[in-house]
Structure formats: structure tokens, C-alpha cells
Amino acid sequence: xxxxxxxxxxxxxxxxxxxxxxxxxxxxxxxxxxxxxxxxxxxxxxxxxxxxxxxxxxxxxxxxxxxxxxxxxxxxxxxxxxxxxxxxxxxxxxxxxxxxxxxxxxxxxxxxxxxxxxxxxxxxxxxxxxxxxxxxxxxxxxxxxxxxxxxxxxxxxxxxxxxxxxxxxxxxxxxxxxxxxxxxxxxxxxxxxxxxxxxxxxxxxxxxxxxxxxxxxxxxxxxxxxxxxxxxxxxxxxxxxxxxxxxxxxxxxxxxxxxxxxxxxxxxxxxxxxxxxxxxxxxxxxxxxxxxxxxxxxxxxxxxxxxxxxxxxxxxxxxxxxxxxxxxxxxxxxxxxxxxxxxxxxxxxxxxxxxxxxxxxxxxxxxxxxxxxxxxxxxxxxxxxxxxxxxxx
Amino acid sequence: xxxxxxxxxxxxxxxxxxxxxxxxxxxxxxxxxxxxxxxxxxxxxxxxxxxxxxxxxxxxxxxxxxxxxxxxxxxxxxxxxxxxxxxxxxxxxxxxxxxxxxxxxxxxxxxxxxxxxxxxxxxxxxxxxxxxxxxxxxxxxxxxxxxxxxxxxxxxxxxxxxxxxxxxxxxxxxxxxxxxxxxxxxxxxxxxxxxxxxxxxxxxxxxxxxxxxxxxxxxxxxxxxxxxxxxxxxxxxxxxxxxxxxxxxxxxxxxxxx
Numbered sequence: 001x002x003x004x005x006x007x008x009x010x011x012x013x014x015x016x017x018x019x020x021x022x023x024x025x026x027x028x029x030x031x032x033x034x035x036x037x038x039x040x041x042x043x044x045x046x047x048x049x050x051x052x053x054x055x056x057x058x059x060x061x062x063x064x065x066x067x068x069x070x071x072x073x074x075x076x077x078x079x080x081x082x083x084x085x086x087x088x089x090x091x092x093x094x095x096x097x098x099x100x101x102x103x104x105x106x107x108x109x110x111x112x113x114x115x116x117x118x119x120x121x122x123x124x125x126x127x128x129x130x131x132x133x134x135x136x137x138x139x140x141x142x143x144x145x146x147x148x149x150x151x152x153x154x155x156x157x158x159x160x161x162x163x164x165x166x167x168x169x170x171x172x173x174x175x176x177x178x179x180x181x182x183x184x185x186x187x188x189x190x191x192x193x194x195x196x197x198x199x200x201x202x203x204x205x206x207x208x209x210x211x212x213x214x215x216x217x218x219x220x221x222x223x224x225x226x227x228x229x230x231x232x233x234x235x236x237x238x239x240x241x242x243x244x245x246x247x248x249x250x251x252x253x254x255x256x257x258x259x260x261x262x263x264x265x266x267x268x269x270x271x272x273x274x275x276x277x278x279x280x281x282x283x284x285x286x287x288x289x290x291x292x293x294x295x296x297x298x299x300x301x302x303x304x305x306x307x308x309x310x311x312x313x314x315x316x317x318x319x320x321x322x323x324x325x326x327x328x329x330x331x332x333x334x335x336x337x338x339x340x341x342x343x344x345x346x347x348x349x350x351x352x353x354x355x356x357x358x359x360x361x362x363x364x365x366x367x368x369x370x371x372x373x374x375x376x377x378x379x380x381x382x383x384x385x386x387x388x389x390x391x392x393x
Numbered sequence: 394x395x396x397x398x399x400x401x402x403x404x405x406x407x408x409x410x411x412x413x414x415x416x417x418x419x420x421x422x423x424x425x426x427x428x429x430x431x432x433x434x435x436x437x438x439x440x441x442x443x444x445x446x447x448x449x450x451x452x453x454x455x456x457x458x459x460x461x462x463x464x465x466x467x468x469x470x471x472x473x474x475x476x477x478x479x480x481x482x483x484x485x486x487x488x489x490x491x492x493x494x495x496x497x498x499x500x501x502x503x504x505x506x507x508x509x510x511x512x513x514x515x516x517x518x519x520x521x522x523x524x525x526x527x528x529x530x531x532x533x534x535x536x537x538x539x540x541x542x543x544x545x546x547x548x549x550x551x552x553x554x555x556x557x558x559x560x561x562x563x564x565x566x567x568x569x570x571x572x573x574x575x576x577x578x579x580x581x582x583x584x585x586x587x588x589x590x591x592x593x594x595x596x597x598x599x600x601x602x603x604x605x606x607x608x609x610x611x612x613x614x615x616x617x618x619x620x621x622x623x624x625x626x627x628x629x630x631x632x633x634x635x636x637x638x639x640x641x642x643x644x645x646x647x648x649x650x651x
Contacts, residue, residue, distance in 0.1 A: 026561040026579045028572070048565050198522065 035191035042188045043391045049076045049195075050387040052217030054132050059229040060221060063273050065135045070217045073196040078214025080192060081207060083390045086182045088172040090115045095165065095211070096390060102383050104128030104313035105218065110324035114171040121170070122151055122290070123324035126317040128382050129310045131273060132219040133158055147278055151306050151322040154296045158212035163204075176204050183207055218388060220312050224248070224376040225272060238270035249376065256373025259366055263336065266349050267308050272377060275308040280347040282306075283340035283357050284321060292322070304345055313382065315375045329371045337362040414483050414517045414571055416527060416578060417556065418442055418620035419607040420467035421627065422590025424537040424548040425453040426503055427461050427495045431633055438627025440605070442620045445469045445483070449625065455495070463491040463507055469623075471517075481520050487513035489531065503539040505550075508532075512559075519571050527561040527575070537590075546594045546601065557583035578617050586611040586619075599634035603627050 030048035031039065039045055049072035056065060081087060082095045098112040098120075099105040106126035113119055127133070148156050155161035166172045166179055174182065183189050183202050194200045196210060228246035229237065237244045240261040245254040261270055267282075269275050279293045281304050288294070294303035306322050320326040326335065340350050340357040352358040362370065382388070425434045434453045441447065447469030455461045470484035489511020496504045512530040519525075537550030563575055587610045594603035605625040615621060 024557065024559050024561070024579060024582050026558075026563065026575070028561075028563045028565055030565040032564075 031191060031195065035194075039188050039191060042186075042393060043080060044393055045076065045080075045391055049073055052076075052214070052387060054135075054217070054219035054221075056132075056135065056219075057221055057226055057230050059226070059233050059271070060131060060135070060273060062233060063271060065131075065273055067132050067135045067219070068216075070134070071196070071213055073192075074210045074213035075217040076214075077189075077192040077196045078210035078212065078217075079388070080188070080391055081183070081211050082214050083392055084186070086186055087166060087174065087179065088115050089174055089178070093172055095162070098124045098171070099127050101385075101388055101390070102316075104220065104316045104379070104382060105388075106313075106317035108318065110319050112171075114168070115173045118170045118173075120168075122322050123319060125151065125307075125309065126313060127215060127218055128220045128313045128379065129317065131221045131310070131312060132216070134216040135219075135273075147274065147307075152291075152293045152296050153279060153307055158215050159205075159208040162211045162215070163208050166208075179204050179207055218382075220379045220382045222381045223312065223379040226379075228376075229271070238265070240265075250372070252369045252372040253376050255365075256369035256371070259362070259370045260373050263360055267347070268311050272310060272312055275310060277308055277347075279305040280308050280349075281343050281345040282336075283343060283346050283350050284323075284325070284335070286341040286343055288343070290322065301345060304343055311374065312377050313379055315378045316383070329374055330367065333362065333367045333370050336360050337367065413444060414481075414519065414574070414618055415442075415445060415471070415485065415620050416515050416517075416558075416574070416618040417529070417584075417609075417614075418445065418469060418485065419552075419588045419590075419609050419623050420449055420465060420487055421451070421592070421605045421607055421623070421625055422535060422537065422550040422552050422588065423451050423453065423463060423465060423507075424503070424505055424539040424550050424590075424592070425451075425461070425463065425495075425629075426539050426541050426546065426548075427453065427455045427505070428497050428503075430455055430458045433632040434629055435632055436603075436627045436629035438603075438605070438625050440467065440623050440625035440627075441469060442623045445471050445620070447484075449627070451627075459494045459496060461493050461495055461505070461507070463493065463509065465489050465491070465509075465511070467513075480522075481518060483515065483517040485513065485515035487511055487529075487531070489533075491533075491535070493535075501540055501542060503541065505535075505537045505539070507535045507537075509535070517571070523572070524564040525561060525571075525575055526563075527558050527578070529556055529558045531556045544595060544597055546592075546596075546603075548590075548592045548594075548603075550590045552588045552590065553585075554588065555583055555585055574616075574618050581617065584614065584617075584619075586614060594629075596629075599631035601629040601631075603629060 036047060052070040052072055052075040054067045056067060085091050085094045087094060093115050098107040100107060104126045105128045107124035111120045111122060112124045149161040155164055166174050180202055189202060190200045193202055193206065197206055228248050231248065232246060235244055236242055237246060238261060240258060243258060246257065249257065267276055267280055285304065288304040291303050293305040315329065318327055320332050326332045337360045342355060342357040346357060350358050421440060432455045437450045438448065440449050449465065449467040451465045453461060453463045466488045468486035471482050489509050491507040491509025493505060493507030510532045512528065514526060514528045516526045517524065531554055533552050533554045535550055535552040537548060539548035540546060558578055561575060561579065563572065565572055588607060589610060590605065590607045592603045592605045594601045596602050605627065606622065608622045609619055
């Protein structure tokens with residue numbers, strides 16, 4: 001009987017002891033602590049990957065656009081690769097050298113300079129000029145109607161594109177073996193590959209896929225234009241004839257919008273979503289200087305034809321055109337106003353019927369209104385978005 | 394698109410239910426049918442629930458009349474379908490010790506009461522490679538009632554639990570729902586809830602087979618990944634029968650010698 005009493009006492013003490021609430025200790029981690037310590041020696045990465053999944057605003061969804069799922073680990077790896085100068089022959093150039101975040105991922109040089117000071121042939125294309133490479137534009141995901149990469153449309157996928165950049169002698173000048181070796185030599189890639197691919201095996205295909213994932217994860221759709229387009233959902237704000245204004249635009253911006261819809265939207269897109277055509281000649285020169293698409297296809301019809309760029313963030317991406325010939329938007333507008341040259345392949349939109357170049361003959365007011373409108377396409381958030389920033393210490 | 398909505402919902406539901414991860418499941422409520430001092434029972438059984446299964450073992454001893462000592466061990470794992478490409482997985486275990494008393498009445502009834510303490514952990518692997526490992530402690534009070542006849546028996550018990558997750562190691566290599574469940578558990582900790590255990594058994598001394606149903610009565614806990622029920626089958630051996638018999642034969646032998 002004594003034993004029973006003892007047992008009861010023991011039990012009571014036990015329950016009392018356990019009932020006093022003990023603070024629980026939950027520890028959340030993404031990278032193994034040792035991996036994160038290693039990464040942190042070289043990189044400023046958050047302790048878990050950023051969300052690279054773009055959520056398109058309704059006015060873009062309403063156009064039937066969608067973005068495909070982005071793998072955050074691959075995009076994180078891709079971000080490091082994008083900024084890594086070790087990926088170039090002389091260790092001085094990364095993708096970001098010619099695609100600078102503060103310039104919507106464009107370069108402010110007329111033509112960019114690659115490894116060993118080699119000067120390239122064309123003006124860098126702003127990665128922030130599109131709303132997202134994985135939404136129709138710039139991808140073969142949607143079959144033949146998808147729009148390819150480069151001024152001459154020579155790459156079909158973001159992977160083809162970045163392999164071309166890495167191996168281009170005037171850009172990064174790496175051989176295929178160089179790429180793998182350069183990546184293997186850096187200790188921080190081991191954990192990044194493991195997280196992205198489940199194994200630390202480094203292959204060229206993985207390098208390329210990861211960069212593509214990052215590039216596809218870049219999205220720009222938070223401009224003033226987008227804010228207004230979202231408000232305008234439900235009525236046609238893109239009809240030149242209906243002349244509907246955006247309520248939050250200034251009078252000049254709304255006038256500029258109309259001029260744009262009348263003269264430019266048939267190529268560059270009224271909704272800033274995807275260009276209306278894959279290639280065009282906008283009358284820069286009367287004779288073929290750079291063959292453009294024709295240099296790839298050799299077709300006479302393609303001579304001096306170039307990709308029709310999207311104009312998001314255009315304010316930031318000077319100089320303009322494939323050869324960077326114009327330094328300001330005013331010069332661009334002047335070109336369309338009075339400077340269009342007649343070339344045999346000049347696109348019909350820019351012809352005054354027959355073999356004549358169109359003269360838009362904008363008034364001074366028209367010109368400044370048009371420029372004011374183009375400036376509403378700037379997305380300030382993109383420029384400082386930490387998800388896309390240089391991760392190196 | 395409208396017409397497809399039910400279909401979509403169905404797909405979504407099937408999809409989400411396929412990814413259920415559990416953070417708690419009830420082990421069987423033991424009512425060991427003790428009769429007298431030195432009674433000793435051991436049982437082993439299979440137990441499982443919706444998409445998980447495993448085994449449990451229990452042992453019980455009466456050191457003094459009306460007093461008892463109980464040890465339970467329970468472990469289950471997620472039943473992974475062969476065609477599961479996501480490599481999702483989960484397992485959990487619990488070991489506990491309880492002290493209590495029993496009181497056999499004349500009419501084959503047996504009342505019992507246990508208070509116990511134990512702990513264990515649940516480990517989960519999610520699609521995308523994330524992992525979580527939560528450790529918990531549980532204390533309980535458990536009144537029970539059992540009736541045992543010659544060939545059949547029945548029991549009903551109720552367990553009042555205080556469950557506390559004392560620590561968690563959560564590898565976040567995922568982007569989803571599951572982690573928020575764990576954060577919710579952390580915030581809602583500790584949990585108080587009642588479970589009910591039923592068993593129906595058949596057999597005769599010294600072996601019994603029991604069918605068990607254990608139910609967590611608190612519906613709100615489902616959203617924390619607490620399994621609603623477990624079912625089991627267990628085999629109980631009345632170990633004392635062995636030495637009692639020996640004792641008896643020994644006594645008889647001595648009688649004979651005398």
C-alpha cells in the first residue's frame with residue numbers, strides 16, 4: 001500500500017512538471033547551415049530563395065497571357081551565374097556587364113564591350129523591355145508564334161540565347177569546356193547546384209537552364225502605364241478611335257498615348273504585351289548596312305529587318321536601335337517624324353503608299369507628348385528589386 | 394470554363410489530399426484487464442489510418458494490488474504509393490510511460506485510470522525535397538472501462554491529452570502550404586484534446602485478439618495535420634499465465650514430494 005502512495009505521488013509530480021509550459025524551439029532553415037555559411041562567404045543571398053514567380057496583373061491576364069512556373073532554386077543559381085564574372089575568358093565580364101539592373105538590364109554604351117576590351121556589333125537589348133520572357137514573348141514555349149531572341153531573332157530559347165552570349169568571342173568568349181570548368185572551380189556553386197538539381201553535378205546544360213530560369217523570372221509590369229491599364233479594365237483604353245483616356249495620366253501623357261496608338265502600336269503593341277510582328281524595317285537606312293534577320297536567313301525579304309522591340313522602360317535604355325544610333329527619345333521621335341528612309345523592305349506601316357517613306361510630321365507638342373507617354377512605361381520597382389540584384393559581396 | 398469548374402475542383406481536391414502530411418495520430422488507448430498483483434500483459438499489433446500504417450507494442454504490470462505500470466510504443470509511416478513521383482514521405486513514433494490503478498468488480502467489469510507521460514517525433518519529407526522533424530511531449534489522463542467474459546471482451550476509454558511540440562527542425566526547401574501548417578502548429582502549441590478508444594476482442598486465457606478504433610474528437614485539429622482516427626488489431630498475451638502455471642505446478646510438485 002505504501003508503494004501505491006509513492007507511485008501516486010510520483011505520478012502527480014510528473015504531470016505537474018510536464019504541465020508547466022515549456023517554450024518550444026522551432027528552427028526553420030532552407031540551406032543546410034554549413035552550406036549557408038559557405039554561400040555567405042561569397043554571396044549576399046537571403047537564407048531562403050526569393051519568389052521569382054511573376055503574378056501578372058489582370059489587364060495582362062485578360063489578354064490571355066500567362067507565365068509558366070519558375071523554379072526558385074534554379075532562378076537563384078541563375079542569378080549568381082548571371083552576375084559571375086568568372087564565366088568570362090578574362091574574368092572581367094558577366095551578363096550583368098551589358099545588362100545593368102539600374103538601366104532595366106540594358107547597357108548605356110552604343111555597342112557593348114566584351115572580354116579583352118573587344119567591342120561588339122550591336123546595342124544591348126534591355127531584358128526589362130518585355131513584361132516577362134516567359135509570357136509569350138521571347139520563348140518557343142508557344143510554338144512557332146513565340147518570339148525569338150536577339151535583334152536578328154537568331155535564338156529560339158533563353159537557353160540558346162545565353163549559350164550564344166557565353167560563347168560569343170566579343171562577349172564572354174568561353175568554350176563549352178571553359179564554362180563547366182569555371183563553374184566547377186567556384187566553391188559556392190556546389191550547394192547551389194545541389195539545391196537546384198538534387199545533385200551537385202555541373203553540366204553546361206544545367207548552367208544554361210539556370211540562367212534561362214533567372215532571365216525568365218525577370219518581370220516588369222508595375223509601370224504607371226500598368227497601373228492605369230489595370231484601372232481601365234472593362235473599357236477599351238487601346239482604341240485610337242474611341243479616344244478613351246487613362247484617368248491617372250496627365251493631359252500630355254494621354255495625348256501622347258493617342259499619338260502612340262495611331263502611329264506606333266501597330267508594331268510595338270498597344271498593350272505593351274507582345275509585339276504585333278516578329279520583324280520589321282523601320283527605315284533607319286536607305287541601304288542595307290546590317291543585314292539583321294537577313295544575315296541569318298539570307299532571304300532578300302529579310303535584309304535590314306530587325307526584331308520589333310517592346311518599349312517597356314524605354315526611358316532608361318538609351319542609346320536606341322540595334323546600333324545605338326540615337327541617344328535620346330527625342331531623336332527617336334524625330335526619326336519617325338521626319339527621318340524615315342525608304343528601304344525596299346521598309347514596313348508598310350511606315351510607308352506613305354508605294355515606294356515612299358511616311359512623314360509623320362509631328363508638331364513640337366506632339367513630340368513632347370509622345371515622349372511623355374513613353375516615359376509612363378518606366379517600372380521603378382524593377383530597378384531596385386532585390387531579387388534581381390547583384391548577389392556578390 | 395464554368396462547366397469545368399466542378400472537374401477542376403475535384404482535381405484540386407484529389408491533388409491536395411494526396412499531399413496530406415500528418416503531425417499527430419492517436420495510438421491505441423490501452424485498458425489492460427488487470428485482475429491482481431503481479432498480473433503481466435504484453436501486446437503487439439498493427440495500426441494505421443488514412444494513408445499511414447505501422448505497429449505498436451504495449452506492456453503492463455501490476456506491482457501492487459490495484460496499482461499498475463504501463464509502457465506503450467507506437468510507430469507509423471506514410472504509405473507511399475509506388476507511382477508517387479514527388480518522393481513524399483512521413484513517419485512518426487511515440488514512447489510513453491504511465492502509472493495508474495485498476496479495480497475489478499464482481500460482475501466481470503474492470504475500471505482503470507492511468508496518467509502518463511511520453512514523447513516522440515514526426516518526420517516528413519515533402520514534394521520538392523523539404524523536410525521537417527518535430528519533437529513532441531504528451532501527457533495524458535485516461536479513465537477506462539472494460540468488460541471481459543470467457544471468450545469475448547470489450548473496452549471503452551477516454552484519453553485527455555496535453556500535446557506539446559517542444560522543438561522542430563524544418564528544412565524549408567519547398568514553397569508551399571505545408572510549412573505554414575508547421576508554423577500554425579508552433580503558434581497554437583500546446584494542444585489539449587480528448588480521444589476515445591474502443592476495442593472489441595475475442596480469445597481466451599492467455600491470448601486475446603483485439604480490434605481497436607481510436608478517435609480524436611477535436612475536429613478543429615484536422616487543419617494542423619492531426620489524424621482523425623486510427624484502427625488497429627492487436628494480440629495480447631497474459632504473460633503471468635506462464636509463471637502462475639509454473640507456480641501452480643511447482644506447488645503441486647512440492648505437495649507430491651511432501
